[in-house]
Amino acid sequence: MDDFITEVTTNGKFWRADWNKLTHSVGAQTAGEWHCLFHATGNPTTGVLNGGTNLSFQALNDQAAGAILHGGNVTPDTKHLINASAYSAAATTMPAVFMLVDLLGYYPMSTTTTATAQSTVHAVTATFANATDIITHTGYDIASGTRVQFTNSGGALPSGISALTDYWTIRQSATTSKIASSYVNFVAGTAVDFTTDGTGTNTITTYIDRYTTGAGVQCFVTANTAVGAGTPNISLPQYTNAAGTTTRATPTVLPVGKTAAGIGQIVYSGTGAGKYGPFMPLQAGDTGVRSAQQIQISATYTSGTLAYVLAKPILTLPMTTVGVAAERDLLNQVPSLPRIYDGACLAWLMYAGAATPVNSSFTGHLDFGWG
Helix, strand or coil: CHHHHHHHCCCCCEEEEEEEEECCCCCCECCCCEEECCCCCEECCCCCCCCCCCCECEECCCCCCCCECCCCCCCCCCEEEEEEEEEECCCCCCCEEEEEEEEEEEEEECCCCCCCCEECECEEEEEEECCCCEEECCCCCCCCCCEEEEEEECCCCCCCCCCCCCEEEEECCCCEEEEECCHHHHHHCCCCCCCCCCCCEEEEEEECCCCCCCECCEEEEEEEECCCCCCCEEEEEEEEECCCCCCECCCCCCCECCCCCCCCEECCECCCCCCECCCCCCCCCCCEEEEEEEEEECCCCCCCEEEEEEEEEEEEEEECCCCCCEEEECCCCCCCCCECCCCCCEEEEEEECCCECCCCEEEEEEEEEEC
């Protein structure tokens, strides 16, 4: 404890993040439903969960709009969340629960009129141009800061690029990237210099960052834009679990999506048959999701877009009374001092215990320390 106090006081290894988020401006939140506030207005600003190529994995990190900042990169130190607070000024919002999550990435689904299993995109062929250090990956718009690896068949990777080694993309356009040798170098914009173009067929593959095995990682499905009529079952027909098994699937009792769900709605949350909490049910025995190979809605939504989001829960913060701050002491409570990784994309999920008007304001702070 003495060491911790010295680090956050004498050594100044401390960061306070003040935040203020509004519920979405389109559609009031119904009691019993969960919403994602990442792409709601406020501070931090609106985030994006519908960018990039349809069905392709899009990584998220603390450089993304909408992420709650937490003091930047501290490696080799280890950062922890010390405490959290939140309160509301909206008269009809209590009770409520806020859940802080680290958003690892998402699969945008614009094909919500398709009722069969749809395969996701994690890998495409890549070509290298050593004169510019540019990598071209046609057909896959890869988000900046994505953890990637390269493989080769029938030849050799460019000199300066190693197979099955982690790199982080520095996005140049929808079809081109440079790469950095670490997340810190990605933030600094320092690209790897490779000296040949390579030969044969090269493949670039994207992966989740931070919780790289998927341990503890959950999936939720939210509406990016309000969806039209429809009550489909929502499922992961095939995903890879934290043990690396690639043939896992959502159980047969599937969540049921809400017809005409508004933006931010976690579409299968609520009360009644076929409704769940914020996260998709996983196959028995699984402790997390490393990646999704297929995503599916069993019947069409007439319009709108969805996002299948991979996230690591950090804490829950129950609120009982309007205008009275709820606070979670994470130094003395269990689990104690949850770790916040470099690059974490922190955002709030909200459970509405009562009907919540549009543009309802919530505010609070998060305290971080490291050493």
